[in-house]
Amino acid sequence: MPNSAKKAAVLEVIGVTKQFRGKIAVDCVDLQVANGEFLSILGPSGCGKTTLLRLIGGLEKPDRGRLVLNGQDITNLSAHKRNVHTVFQRYALFPHMNVFDNVAFGLRCKKIHENETRSRVEEMLELANLKGQGHRAIHTLSGGEQQRIALVRALVNLPKLLLLDEPLGALDLKLRLQLQQELVAIQKRVKTTFVFVTHDQQEALNMSDRVAVMNQAKVEQIGTPNEIYEFPKTLFAASFVGGINRLDGVLRIDEGGRCICEVEGLGGFFVEPPTEYRQAGVKGLICLRPEKVTLFSRRPSTIENVVEGTIRSQSYLGTHTQFEVLIKNGGVISVFQQNTQKLAKKVFQVNDKVFMGWQASLSHFFSYQALK
Amino acid sequence: MSIQPKTFRTTPFSIAAWIWAASLVVAPLLYIVSISFLSRGPYGGVQSPLTLTNYTRMTDGSMALTLLLSLGRSVALAGFSTVLCIFVGFPLALFLVFRAGRWRNALFFLLIIPFWTNFLIRTYAWMVILSDNGWLNHVLEILGLGPQYLHWLFTPQAVLLGMFYNYLPYMAMSLYVSVEKLDTKLLEAAADLGAGPVRRFFQVTLPLSVPGLVAGSIMVFIPSLGEFVIPDILGGGTNLFVGNLLAQQFLTVRHWPFGSALSVILIILIGACLVALEKVTKGHSEDLIA
Structure with a gap:
């Protein structure tokens, strides 16, 4: 204060x-x-x-x-x-x-x-x-x-x-x-x-x-x-406060000194945990707000964290469209996309294969130790 | 919604209610009113011809005086009893609702228990307690106040005590119902706005308990007005109350027509009191609405 x-x-x-x-x-x-x-x-x-x-x-x-x-x-x-x-x-x-x-x-x-x-x-x-x-x-x-x-x-x-x-x-x-x-x-x-x-x-x-x-x-x-x-x-x-997607994983540190959270069945994602949990072996959660995730139809090369999935459902809400995407480990990630373009038909269809990308700085990492 | 099912449902009930009211309220009243215009038979029954003497007799000098005195005593006694019941019943109701906690039901039960004993027995019990050689004087003697400290039996105080004792539960219960419905949030709001305990009571609790206060007062005042057993037992019949006067006419003098005429006057007086009370409380509830 x-x-x-x-x-x-x-x-x-x-x-x-x-x-x-x-x-x-x-x-x-x-x-x-x-x-x-x-x-x-x-x-x-x-x-x-x-x-x-x-x-x-x-x-x-x-x-x-x-x-x-x-x-x-x-x-x-x-x-x-x-x-x-x-x-x-x-x-x-x-x-x-x-x-x-x-x-x-x-x-x-x-x-x-x-x-x-x-x-x-x-x-x-x-x-x-x-x-x-x-x-x-x-x-x-x-x-x-x-x-x-x-x-x-x-x-x-x-x-x-x-x-x-x-x-x-x-x-x-x-x-x-x-x-x-x-x-x-x-x-x-x-x-x-x-x-x-x-x-x-x-x-x-x-x-x-x-x-x-x-x-x-x-x-x-x-x-x-x-x-x-x-x-x-x-x-x-x-x-x-607000909606959130969660991914369980364990931290490791790569050669460049960056933290990577290994999620079983999905691979590693860059995260930026608080300093006290910046060490290998820390178990925790990646938290991701739905509007911070971007959907792509092809794997984007410039975004550090990408996960692949299949659209399970989508609802068009005017200002934005809400997607529920099924990922490989059986989880569901919800994604909000702003409808910034004036399009007559949907960009994505149910059962389409999509890629979801986000920058590490947009996600949060909470260690399970801190939750206890 | 059509009206038909409504009338179908209410008619049998309203007929039952009308029969009940006619046979148990209107018929006896009419009977009393009609007797009051008849004459006394030689052996205490009633007989024609129709007459107004039962009413004119009340305006005779000595009878008018007796009537007015006894009526005055009755009103004073009923009034005192009601006030006493309010002063004790209100704190009691407040205690039961706000302070008694898990003892609330048990204490409420205690309030009702006396009703399991016959009214006469309860009143005679007070005779035993109050008499010169009674328990009260024994206790006072033990406390060092000397032998036979109080001579209360057959005094107006004893009558008042007996009335208070017998009618307190009615007052306490009607107040309890009112106070229990009081939203404690209102008391908290009053405290929050700077009202101390006294102001909270007089500006929130009391005005919102008026319905219970009125109901309790009716239940105490009206029966006390016609009470004759308690003045007889605990007052020793030393003071004539309107109830005694009435009972005498029916039971001792066996002048039913005159007794009935007295009853009619008493009923009219009580009715007038009720109407006045209704006016007052209606004004109050209109305050709530308008």
Whole structure:
């Protein structure tokens, strides 16, 4: 972590651990959230991401570790005293209050003067595209409106940190995409730090400044969406974010000092493993993103890694075509080809023999040792 | 969807419901109303001619005073019992739902167990506990408060205690049902927005428990209003409640027409209370909607 980011950190999570009845939900997590950034916590359900959010919000108490907000230790501060607010998964709007009273709730808790409350709430309703509709009952709002009210109900309190627990999960795809854009726009406008929990990798890549990939109670990698996708540090990060092809093999070093992964039944492929695994005999996986592979009808001479196969199926998806190619060792490699040309008929047919090529630098190598 | 299968399905049920309502609710009520306009027979039965004296008698000076006093006592007693039941029942329901954890079902079961014993026996048991030589005074003596510290039996406190004891489960259960339905996410949201425990209770838990509170209050207040056994046993009949007045007319004086007239007045009063309550809660639920 660069020093400058550390200085501007609004939240520091230091070695936080939480168990529920002996089951570890959050395992010694370290996380730093920079002021004004949009950080996503991405992971499959049950990976502990919601628990981590609840720990930050004060709805759970950590067994070990510390939480520091703006330089102040908040580990033992109860939820209602933290300047951290949450947008809950199913919004948790108060059904017995109207829109205005919902948004005003936090300000009234702080005993802000009623005139100021009124003007701040109206301002927020405008931000939520619900200007002058404060009298409406919660159940008359659409899903998207409820979502926006939940957002401004938290934002009106000017939190140091806004936590969002899968806030778009209950919405249909179209509305979700629209609200993703709105959410990012609002975040840029209010400049509040957002910590956004999601299991949807597209959502995380699309919205975030940085993504923290979580798996089995641990944070596996933190980085920009680009870093996470193109330079995954773990097999989990590589396979959870985007699709991936895998080839099992053993490393050897050739005369030129380059690493070659020998895959049984297919031959050797150049790889560029991390330095600590750059030695002969290391067992591991070559991981290859489908869009990084190019299809050829004849063996290309200029590409370092080539594997031969037979097209098992193809689906034309407009922007690209997706191929499933059967290779000699019985495995299947999926390949995405951009449809850059305007062609009336298919270039490849099912059962065609094809060659798939890729540069070593486009693939990843994960050793099995690292997975343990 | 055609309407036919719907009517086919509902008709037999609605007929059964109408028969049930007519024979068990409307007929007895009409019977009471009609008796209240008849005269008392020489041996306690009812006979013609039709008369209004049963109603006019209530406006007589001494009778009006007795009636008003007993009615006042009954309303006060029922009101106190309801309030007491709310103050104890609410924390109990909250405890059962949020704190009891795996003991929840067992504790709920304990709440129901007293119903397995006859109401009279339970009430007489309180006599044994409260009497001057009773268990309560024994315990207080052991605690160093001297012999026969309390003289509670046959006092209004004893009556109130008995009412509270008998009606608490109804209140606790209706509140339990309401509180159990409360979405704990709302409480978390309130805490997250800066509400401390007191504000969370008054702004989230309490308003969302109003249906249970109303149902429980109806179940406690209305039966307490006509209660006459507990005041008899634990109050020793020292204070006349409206229930006692009624029971006397039917059982002791054997003046059924006058007793019926009293009943009709009581029913009208209770009905008015219910309508008022309905208005209040309807206003509340409209708040939820509008």
